[in-house]
Amino acid sequence: xxxxxxxxxxxxxxxxxxxxxxxxxxxxxxxxxxxxxxxxxxxxxxxxxxxxxxxxxxxxxxxxxxxxxxxxxxxxxxxxxxxxxxxxxxxxxxxxxxxxxxxxxxxxxxxxxxxxxxxxxxxxxxxxxxxxxxxxxxxxxxxxxxxxxxxxxxxxxxxxxxxxxxxxxxxxxxxxxxxxxxxxxxxxxxxxxxxxxxxxxxxxxxxxxxxxxxxxxxxxxxxxxxxxxxxxxxxxxxxxxxxxxxxxxxxxxxxxxxxxxxxxxxxxxxxxxxxxxxxxxxxxxxxxxxxxxxxxxxxxxxxxxxxxxxxxxxxxxxxxxxxxxxxxxxxxxxxxxxxxxxxxxxxxxxxxxxxxxxxxxxxxxxxxxxxxxxxxxxxxxxxxxxxxxxxxxxxxxxxxxxxxxxxxxxxxxxxxxxxxxxxxxxxxxxxxxxxxxxxxxxxxxxxxxxxxxxxxxxxx
Amino acid sequence: xxxxxxxxxxxxxxxxxxxxxxxxxxxxxxxxxxxxxxxxxxxxxxxxxxxxxxxxxxxxxxxxxxxxxxxxxxxxxxxxxxxxxxxxxxxxxxxxxxxxxxxxxxxxxxxxxxxxxxxxxxxxxxxxxxxxxxxxxxxxxxxxxxxxxxxxxxxxxxxxxxxxxxxxxxxxxxxxxxxxxxxxxxxxxxxxxxxxxxxxxxxxxxxxxxxxxxxxxxxxxxxxxxxxxxxxxxxxxxxxxxxxxxxxxxxxxxxxxxxxxxxxxxxxxxxxxxxxxxxxxxxxxxxxxxxxxxxxxxxxxxxxxxxxxxxxxxxxxxxxxxxxxxxxxxxxxxxxxxxxxxxxxxxxxxxxxxxxxxxxxxxxxxxxxxxxxxxxxxxxxxxxxxxxxxxxxxxxxxxxxxxxxxxxxxxxxxxxxxxxxxxxxxxxxxxxxxxxxxxxxxxxxxxxxxxxxxxxxxxx
Numbered sequence: 059x060x061x062x063x064x065x066x067x068x069x070x071x072x073x074x075x076x077x078x079x080x081x082x083x084x085x086x087x088x089x090x091x092x093x094x095x096x097x098x099x100x101x102x103x104x105x106x107x108x109x110x111x112x113x114x115x116x117x118x119x120x121x122x123x124x125x126x127x128x129x130x131x132x133x134x135x136x137x138x139x140x141x142x143x144x145x146x147x148x149x150x151x152x153x154x155x156x157x158x159x160x161x162x163x164x165x166x167x168x169x170x171x172x173x174x175x176x177x178x179x180x181x182x183x184x185x186x187x188x189x190x191x192x193x194x195x196x197x198x199x200x201x202x203x204x205x206x207x208x209x210x211x212x213x214x215x216x217x218x219x220x221x222x223x224x225x226x227x228x229x230x231x232x233x234x235x236x237x238x239x240x241x242x243x244x245x246x247x248x249x250x251x252x253x254x255x256x257x258x259x260x261x262x263x264x265x266x267x268x269x270x271x272x273x274x275x276x277x278x279x280x281x282x283x284x285x286x287x288x289x290x291x292x293x294x295x296x297x298x299x300x301x302x303x304x305x306x307x308x309x310x311x312x313x314x315x316x317x318x319x320x321x322x323x324x325x326x327x328x329x330x331x332x333x334x335x336x337x338x339x340x341x342x343x344x345x346x347x348x349x350x351x352x353x354x355x356x357x358x359x360x361x362x363x364x365x366x367x368x369x370x371x372x373x374x375x376x377x378x379x380x381x382x383x384x385x386x387x388x389x390x391x392x393x394x395x396x397x398x399x400x401x402x403x404x405x406x407x408x409x410x411x412x413x414x415x416x417x418x419x420x421x422x423x424x425x426x427x428x429x430x431x432x433x434x435x436x437x438x439x440x441x442x443x444x445x446x447x448x449x450x451x452x453x454x455x456x457x458x459x460x461x462x463x464x465x466x467x468x469x470x471x472x473x474x475x476x477x478x479x480x481x482x483x484x485x486x487x488x489x490x491x492x493x494x495x496x497x498x499x500x501x502x503x504x505x506x507x508x509x510x511x512x513x514x515x516x517x518x
Numbered sequence: 519x520x521x522x523x524x525x526x527x528x529x530x531x532x533x534x535x536x537x538x539x540x541x542x543x544x545x546x547x548x549x550x551x552x553x554x555x556x557x558x559x560x561x562x563x564x565x566x567x568x569x570x571x572x573x574x575x576x577x578x579x580x581x582x583x584x585x586x587x588x589x590x591x592x593x594x595x596x597x598x599x600x601x602x603x604x605x606x607x608x609x610x611x612x613x614x615x616x617x618x619x620x621x622x623x624x625x626x627x628x629x630x631x632x633x634x635x636x637x638x639x640x641x642x643x644x645x646x647x648x649x650x651x652x653x654x655x656x657x658x659x660x661x662x663x664x665x666x667x668x669x670x671x672x673x674x675x676x677x678x679x680x681x682x683x684x685x686x687x688x689x690x691x692x693x694x695x696x697x698x699x700x701x702x703x704x705x706x707x708x709x710x711x712x713x714x715x716x717x718x719x720x721x722x723x724x725x726x727x728x729x730x731x732x733x734x735x736x737x738x739x740x741x742x743x744x745x746x747x748x749x750x751x752x753x754x755x756x757x758x759x760x761x762x763x764x765x766x767x768x769x770x771x772x773x774x775x776x777x778x779x780x781x782x783x784x785x786x787x788x789x790x791x792x793x794x795x796x797x798x799x800x801x802x803x804x805x806x807x808x809x810x811x812x813x814x815x816x817x818x819x820x821x822x823x824x825x826x827x828x829x830x831x832x833x834x835x836x837x838x839x840x841x842x843x844x845x846x847x848x849x850x851x852x853x854x855x856x857x858x859x860x861x862x863x864x865x866x867x868x869x870x871x872x873x874x875x876x877x878x879x880x881x882x883x884x885x886x887x888x889x890x891x892x893x894x895x896x897x898x899x900x901x902x903x904x905x906x907x908x909x910x911x912x913x914x915x916x917x918x919x920x921x922x923x924x925x926x927x928x929x930x931x932x933x934x935x936x937x938x939x940x941x942x943x944x945x946x947x948x949x950x951x952x953x954x955x956x957x958x959x960x961x962x963x964x965x966x967x968x969x970x971x972x973x974x975x976x977x978x
């Protein structure tokens with residue numbers, strides 16, 4: 059343990075007084091915080107090249123003044139304070155915990171396979187080679203990218219090989235990287251789905267590009283309107299539109315691919331939760347239809363845990379070097395190697411099988427509870443994913459319901475969160491992945507009561 | 519294990535022929551790669567809802583055609599190929615291994631404390647709470663930021679608390695985040711040290727800002743010239759200028775702080791290797807002098823391993839919310855918790871003590887070898903860090919020496935890599951952290967021979 063201070067016989071004051079003054083100042087300006095350990099008298103004396111008695115005296119004085127807590131045999135520490143803060147800091151935005159958590163697009167992280175992941179990490183640390191421990195390839199550890207190429211080809215019909223997979227901190231991180239690359243190549247406008255996530259538009263705008271919203275309907279993105287939007291790229295969720303749950307219809311896929319080829323536009327396919335499907339056949343990735351024009355983006359955030367901050371993009375060959383030239387050194391590499399083990403050992407498939415059964419049960423409980431408690435709601439998007447949409451009668455005020463629910467500790471999303479422009483029927487977006495069946499039933503009952511009260515208030 | 523394909527009695531061909539065609543197509547277009555495992559016949563039959571015989575027949579045909587390798591009791595796999603590639607991919611840029619690695623600013627990752635890190639990771643996985651396993655705070659796990667605030671206050675005199683520490687993937691990742699935030703607030707120009715790293719200018723430019731170079735001299739950054747540069751922020755390495763090794767002189771520190779206060783300019787302090795000092799007292803962080811105008815940036819890349827991709831910035835209070843609004847969900851969180859353990863248990867201090875002794879020995883060997891083999895070189899920057907600079911006689915062609923050295927498998931940097939504008943005496947930048955004393959001596963001997971030949975060629 060080291061403490062950054064220096065003393066000198068050439069400076070004013072005794073050596074002991076100099077030490078006292080330095081520590082006092084450091085406590086006052088906040089650089090030594092309440093409870094922080096400081097070196098033992100022996101250690102500090104050694105570091106400063108002074109006799110131990112000098113430090114013992116200084117510490118005794120500081121302890122007497124209430125700056126330091128010293129106890130025989132224990133590490134000396136800065137006292138609990140209070141000490142004045144050098145600079146006031148605005149508090150971080152607090153997230154209310156919520157009694158019922160209906161937030162969509164989040165996995166049940168309480169089921170995170172800690173033991174299996176710990177084994178993979180342990181093996182990764184033991185094996186990681188010197189190159190990968192250094193800066194290595196900014197696109198990610200080779201073995202992870204090889205394993206991912208196999209996995210994505212097999213499970214999602216993605217055409218990939220190691221050299222055009224870039225490992226990211228997750229979808230939004232990758233999107234930022236891509237937007238900056240496109241901007242540097244002269245792109246101006248990026249189309250997003252309406253309704254759709256709002257984070258995308260934020261990232262697009264921060265990259266110096268304009269975000270253009272293109273509506274979706276029951277067949278998915280309105281490709282005819284996209285053609286008129288004069289966008290350089292389009293961000294979409296073809297397998298399971300977020301948040302409506304619509305699947306991009308085969309004729310729209312064909313039209314989109316034709317448009318990409320005719321115009322050179324790129325599509326950015328956000329394949330965020332394709333792993334969860336219950337009553338319908340799997341829909342292959344759009345990327346498989348045209349790997350030269352589609353960027354495929356995936357993440358472990360919905361299948362394992364957001365905490366891993368592990369995602370990927372499969373790039374068209376023409377974007378590989380441009381993205382590389384914009385890249386920093388990438389994300390945590392031991393985790394990447396661990397994920398390669400996790401894939402190779404079949405742990406991901408095993409975890410998904412287990413979770414699909416669990417989520418399907420929760421979805422069924424959710425649908426049954428909605429049918430019972432809220433028969434006036436029209437439930438959609440039930441075939442896949444981790445949430446349903448519930449369209450409410452036209453006279454219900456969606457924002458008022460959401461506000462009343464949040465006030466009662468019920469966390470949820472509404473269509474308004476995804477379509478700031480409005481014009482959509484009042485709709486709740488309800489995730490069912492994070493609560494047990496009985497909690498889901500209780501939450502839906504309470505939510506239905508709030509909606510009845512709010513709707514009654516409107517009618518009055 | 520799942521394979522994404524579907525078959526139907528309504529489609530042309532037998533079910534077995536449909537399976538064959540799908541797999542054949544997937545192999546041809548690269549979505550199933552050579553050697554990839556495919557589901558067992560029993561599994562695939564279950565997934566597709568067909569009889570096992572249908573799949574057995576399809577696999578037998580594919581095996582006969584050379585697409586599949588099936589063996590009793592073993593997982594069936596796609597054969598070794600060759601298969602045509604759907605899209606050609608440009609190869610990744612290869613990094614030559616090099617017989618002698620003198621690259622600067624890299625730690626000896628062969629000394630990475632794997633066992634201690636594995637213990638910290640194991641404990642982190644066991645302890646991480648549900649919030650942190652989810653999206654949590656984008657700025658990073660609380661316990662890491664608390665531990666870091668203590669550590670930076672104690673070891674570097676940094677004024678920090680959790681709320682204004684943002685965990686990054688490393689210095690360049692943080693710099694990008696900061697530059698985009700400054701650009702969104704209207705910044706136009708960022709000053710960088712000359713000579714200095716070239717990655718900084720790339721990141722600045724990609725964020726839509728102009729990079730302005732301000733010269734350094736023997737006292738560090740020319741603050742008088744910075745005042746004229748009309749920059750919104752300045753990036754500098756005050757504790758140990760990269761690559762010259764100069765320490766920012768006290769009068770320059772004072773002048774810089776006065777300039778920051780007078781103009782509202784921000785300083786971005788890259789404290790990349792302050793932990794390594796050998797013959798001089800520690801220099802406290804600039805940030806401690808003015809936490810409202812200095813962003814402090816640090817990383818574990820030089821003290822542990824670049825692979826962890828773990829860095830941090832301590833932000834002035836006025837930049838906390840602006841950076842937050844630009845942020846994606848941050849980096850790997852289990853690693854952050856592991857690093858908190860690593861700090862708290864004193865593992866970092868222990869590792870640094872061990873490495874300082876090792877690096878000092880290597881530095882001494884390097885200086886001795888240079889004095890013996892290359893007496894005409896002027897060696898500087900020896901008091902700290904992981905590299906020295908060697909100024910060569912004025913008639914030596916630095917670029918020719920570097921090219922000849924690289925051709926012989928000697929990796930190094932030159933002043934030209936840091937000062938593209940030229941105007942500096944021919945200088946080599948030689949890292950000594952990655953080789954044993956005997957390898958260093960051998961490498962310096964070989965390098966000196968190359969310089970003699972090149973200088974002789976020039977003179978001729």
